[in-house]
Structure formats: structure tokens, C-alpha cells
Amino acid sequence: MDRPVVSIIGAGVAGLACATELADRGIAVEVLERAAHLGESACSWMAGGMLAPWCERATTDEIVARLGEPSIDWWRRHFPGTVSKGSLVLTPPRDAADLTRFASRTERHEWLDADAIAALEPDLAGRFRRALFFADEAHLEPRKALAALAAGLEARGVPIRFGVDVKPSQAEGDFVVDCRGLAARDELPDLRGVRGEMVVVRTRDVSLSRPVRMLHPRIPLYIVPRGDGIFMIGATMIESEERRAVSVRSAVELLNAAYTLHPAFGEAEIVELGADLRPTFPDNLPCMRRKGRVLHANGLFRHGFLLAPWLARQVADAVLVETRDADIPQRRHA
Known part of the structure; x- marks a missing residue:
């Protein structure tokens, strides 16, 4: 053939x-x-x-x-x-040990101090002491x-x-x-659905050039710039096949992560809330x-x-x- x-x-x-x-x-x-x-x-x-x-x-x-x-x-x-433009992984100073553990499990990254973080993402200046930068x-x-x-x-x-x-x-x-x-x-x-939820917000008060991952004790959270002041915040992973709107708890966790990254997200406009099921073996x-x-x-x-x-x-x-x-x-x- x-x-x-x-x-x-x-x-x-x-x-x-x-x-x-x-x-x-x-x-x-x-x-x-x-x-x-x-x-x-x-x-x-x-x-x-x-x-x-x-x-x-x-x-x-x-x-x-x-x-x-x-x-x-x-x-x-x-x-x-x-x-x-790479990815940035960071955590609040009180959770610095989480960043060290994250680094030990992977490769192709470099450590950044506060000055290097500010040079890479000026709007994060003075907010974080250390980060991991995955340039590739x-x-x-x-x-x-x-x-x-x-x-x-x-x-x-x-x-x-x-x-x-x-x-x-x-x-x-x-x-x-x-x-x-x-x-x-x-x-x-043997396929199953794993529920994911996300929030899209708009703000002109924060600028990011690359995705930022905030280490979290229970779920991975990330903030991805879409341009024109739009940011996508995700991603919850819930072992549930229930198709419904975003839960209040998930929305609060996602928005709190954005606020932790920069308080200006507290005044951002919520553009979209979404949830769906990811097909998983x-x-x-x-x-x-x-x-x-x-x-x-x-x-x-x-x-x-x-x-x-x-x-x-x-x-x-x-x-x-x-x-x-x-x-x-x-x-x-x-």
C-alpha cells in the first residue's frame, strides 16, 4: 500500500x-x-x-x-x-525546601537569585528570593x-x-x-477521565513573558501569559469524571496562587472559567x-x-x- x-x-x-x-x-x-x-x-x-x-x-x-x-x-x-522564552518555577520563601526538592528531580535548569528573577521578570522584582529557570x-x-x-x-x-x-x-x-x-x-x-479546571483573567497591571509555576503542597499551579493582558491559570487534577462547572474551592485556589505571585491579580477581571476531563490510561x-x-x-x-x-x-x-x-x-x- x-x-x-x-x-x-x-x-x-x-x-x-x-x-x-x-x-x-x-x-x-x-x-x-x-x-x-x-x-x-x-x-x-x-x-x-x-x-x-x-x-x-x-x-x-x-x-x-x-x-x-x-x-x-x-x-x-x-x-x-x-x-x-523558557519556564520559571518559584515558591514563597517559607516553602524554599519545595523548590530544592523539585530541582533534585529534574535537569536542564539554572538557579536564579532575587536579582536574576527581577531581570527576567521585572514585575516580580522583590517578591521572591530564588527560582528555577528552564531556558529551553x-x-x-x-x-x-x-x-x-x-x-x-x-x-x-x-x-x-x-x-x-x-x-x-x-x-x-x-x-x-x-x-x-x-x-x-x-x-x-481502561480510559478514565481526570478533571482539570482553569481560570482566565485580564489585567494590565502585571506583565509576564513566560509561564510561571507556583509550587503548591497539594496541586500543581501555573500561570501562563497569553498576551494583551490575558493570563490562563491552572491546573487542578481531580480524580473525578463529573462534568460540571468549576468548583468554588478550585477557583479560590487558582486565584490565590495568582495573588501570591502578584497582588495586582486581585484586581484582575475574570474572563473565563472552564473545566473538562482529560482522557487518561x-x-x-x-x-x-x-x-x-x-x-x-x-x-x-x-x-x-x-x-x-x-x-x-x-x-x-x-x-x-x-x-x-x-x-x-x-x-x-x-
Whole structure:
């Protein structure tokens, strides 16, 4: 089969990344999405968009950093809006030991003192004594990145058909790539949803150039600048599959983190509150599984934009060489 036709179900970050990678390799592709428009039902719409493999290594499996590192260049090639200014990790002085523990679990960082923090982020001058700077990391605006991938596909003649709700067995094509997220539990019963919540605020009184992670004793918190005074604050991780609005407790925790970073956030305007469920396998790692002509690409958990390019490469390799689980890492077993 020299040029198989591939039908991709789902236009979230997994589906669009798979379509882009396949198109890059000369494969005929179509994308089928049940929602009426881009982002209507994709949890990718609520993502932080941090391309931070070494920050993630401090709190997740080492393989996440190894597989995620090449994604930074992948996104730079496919989305010019990718911002390459690194990541900053800090904590209030009373919790300095947490920063030391974080540093011991990862690499590719440098320690900053108060003066260096002020030079990097002037609006944080005098507020923190020490920080970790991950200069090689990047970030992007997820909604703009998804729109850019979709536009790139359409410019290359790849059709994206919205309002099409099909099962993998119903889709046409020599191969079918199932990127439906949690909706794929009819085929992948070990998927579970992990709830994430976020707040978007607007203020002209704070300026940041890069994502800032605030170490927290219970949940990881980050603040990502979106430009034009917009900041996304996340990301709670709750083992719950309940679909409802953001809880008061989560909103308070997220906003308190922003206030701790800079009191001016206390006067910020709340633009959006959002919550969704991240599709997750038991080991919290993404996976490609092949069942006949169907490739199930799923389980990105909270690493959607970081690991989607890796997952897309596994799908493209499998399509091209017609082998099962090409380059899939050894899975952990409970």
C-alpha cells in the first residue's frame, strides 16, 4: 500500500497533530469531527499549552520528558506563534525546601537569585528570593495553535468535516485513527477521565513573558501569559469524571496562587472559567493501539500539547510500515 487513505476521527490536538504528521509524510488524510466547529467539544481548548518536558519530569514519569522534548521543535515548525522564552518555577520563601526538592528531580535548569528573577521578570522584582529557570522550554496558545494546524491542513487540501459523528468501524479509509478522547471508551474501556479546571483573567497591571509555576503542597499551579493582558491559570487534577462547572474551592485556589505571585491579580477581571476531563490510561501515559485497520491514539492526560507530536509520529510510522505499536515505550504494569 503506497499511499493509504487515512480517516482521523477527532479534531482535538491529537487528531490534528496526527493529520499534520501524516500529511507531512505524503499520506492522504481526512479529519472527521462530531462538533459543529473547532474546539466546541475538545478538552484541548482548555489546555495550558506549556511545552515543558523538564518541568514535567519533576512530577511525572521520566519518559514524559524524553518523549516530549522533540515536541518543542515540532511546534516551532508547525505553529510560528510558539514562544521560546523558557519556564520559571518559584515558591514563597517559607516553602524554599519545595523548590530544592523539585530541582533534585529534574535537569536542564539554572538557579536564579532575587536579582536574576527581577531581570527576567521585572514585575516580580522583590517578591521572591530564588527560582528555577528552564531556558529551553516553550509555550503556546492552544486555541491559536489548533486553528493554525487546521488552517495548514486545509491549505494542503486536507478536508476537515465538522458535524460528522461516526464510529471507527463506520469511517472510510484504509486506516482509521481514533482520536476521540474519552468518547473512545466504547473501544478502550481502561480510559478514565481526570478533571482539570482553569481560570482566565485580564489585567494590565502585571506583565509576564513566560509561564510561571507556583509550587503548591497539594496541586500543581501555573500561570501562563497569553498576551494583551490575558493570563490562563491552572491546573487542578481531580480524580473525578463529573462534568460540571468549576468548583468554588478550585477557583479560590487558582486565584490565590495568582495573588501570591502578584497582588495586582486581585484586581484582575475574570474572563473565563472552564473545566473538562482529560482522557487518561491507568499508567498516565499515552498509547497507540492497533485493532485491524483502526489505530487508537489516546491517553494524553495533562500532556496534550507536549506529547501529541510524539503520538502522531507513532501513528504515522504504523501507517507507513504497517506494523503494530511502532516505537511504543515499554508500558508499566500495576
